[in-house]
Amino acid sequence: MGERMAENLLLAAEVATALSENRAVVALESSIVAQGLPSPDNLIVGQAMHDAVRAEGAVPAMTAVLDGRLRIGLTADEMARLAAAPDVRKCGGRDLGPALALGLPGATTVSATVQLAAATGIAVFGTGGIGGVHRIVQPLGVIEGDAATARIDISADLLALSRAPVAVVSSGAKSLLDLPTTLESLEALGVPVLGYGCDVFPAFYTAESDLSVSYRFDDLGALARALQSHWSLPNAGGALVCNPPPRDLAMTAEAVEALVRDANGAAVAAGISGAALTPFVLAHMRQASQDQTLRLNGALAIANAALAGQLAVSLSP
Numbered sequence: 001m002g003e004r005m006a007e008n009l010l011l012a013a014e015v016a017t018a019l020s021e022n023r024a025v026v027a028l029e030s031s032i033v034a035q036g037l038p039s040p041d042n043l044i045v046g047q048a049m050h051d052a053v054r055a056e057g058a059v060p061a062m063t064a065v066l067d068g069r070l071r072i073g074l075t076a077d078e079m080a081r082l083a084a085a086p087d088v089r090k091c092g093g094r095d096l097g098p099a100l101a102l103g104l105p106g107a108t109t110v111s112a113t114v115q116l117a118a119a120t121g122i123a124v125f126g127t128g129g130i131g132g133v134h135r136i137v138q139p140l141g142v143i144e145g146d147a148a149t150a151r152i153d154i155s156a157d158l159l160a161l162s163r164a165p166v167a168v169v170s171s172g173a174k175s176l177l178d179l180p181t182t183l184e185s186l187e188a189l190g191v192p193v194l195g196y197g198c199d200v201f202p203a204f205y206t207a208e209s210d211l212s213v214s215y216r217f218d219d220l221g222a223l224a225r226a227l228q229s230h231w232s233l234p235n236a237g238g239a240l241v242c243n244p245p246p247r248d249l250a251m252t253a254e255a256v257e258a259l260v261r262d263a264n265g266a267a268v269a270a271g272i273s274g275a276a277l278t279p280f281v282l283a284h285m286r287q288a289s290q291d292q293t294l295r296l297n298g299a300l301a302i303a304n305a306a307l308a309g310q311l312a313v314s315l316s317p
């Protein structure tokens, strides 16, 4: 870490102590709280993720930009303040510098969180799902008018994962993305996709997909050893650890696809595109599923935080 970054950084005392004693720490993103989930579920799930990490014997460290500092480890009050800030930015890695300089509150996505975790020596991060390559929703037959704004949308999460030696525990990526292209991108970027108890790449709302993880592990110790071997190689970056969504709430691939198709159709009809697309699609799916997608989102994020806690403990000396 550079001197300049150290000046801008505020590590929570508990996190700093745990890191100095080589004890297990799990990074958590704050965008899931500020942008990913609606109130009041956002704070309930954020707190439950903290509790789940602690229950496994690890220390949670939610990252954010708050009061002009990069923050690693937030109290419940700080998390609530961030979520309620009217001008809170969704920060990818590239947004951290400007948000810091401008004194804007920033909620960190996966890309910003892995960057901050790597800089402070945190090797494990638990979240719901990562961003990826979006499907192109608008018809591109004739590129003119509104359709001319339909361009490929690739999350910064993918490149960030390739750079930072951090294991991101997630339920894959949302089925509303182009998942085959997302997996191809992870391959091109050299990011191993490791299944924990699954051969199939989980698609967030469903454990079913016609895509495979690169390697399956059923044993936490073996998964930890694979990560340690990966990180023993020169210039190794991150890894994606896939945890299928909880069985009692997971949906069939067919049901999810129908929800996504309906939501995308409604978005085209309403002229929604760009940054507004994902929130629109998610809200549509939530309503059409009578909140089942919301309950599932919370439950899988908490389950991933718990697995991240176990993995961090297993990796700590």
Ligand code: PSU
Pocket: 029, 031, 032, 035, 036, 037, 092, 108, 109, 110, 111, 128, 129, 130, 131, 132, 154, 155, 156, 157, 174
């Ligand atoms: N997936 C979820 N919930 C989320 C996100 C992803 O199930 O809240 C957030 C994460 O913070 C992820 C970000 O890093 O969205 C990706 O956004 P974008 O596609 O703009 O990079």
Ligand code: MN
Pocket: 153, 154, 155, 156
């Ligand atoms: Mn994007």
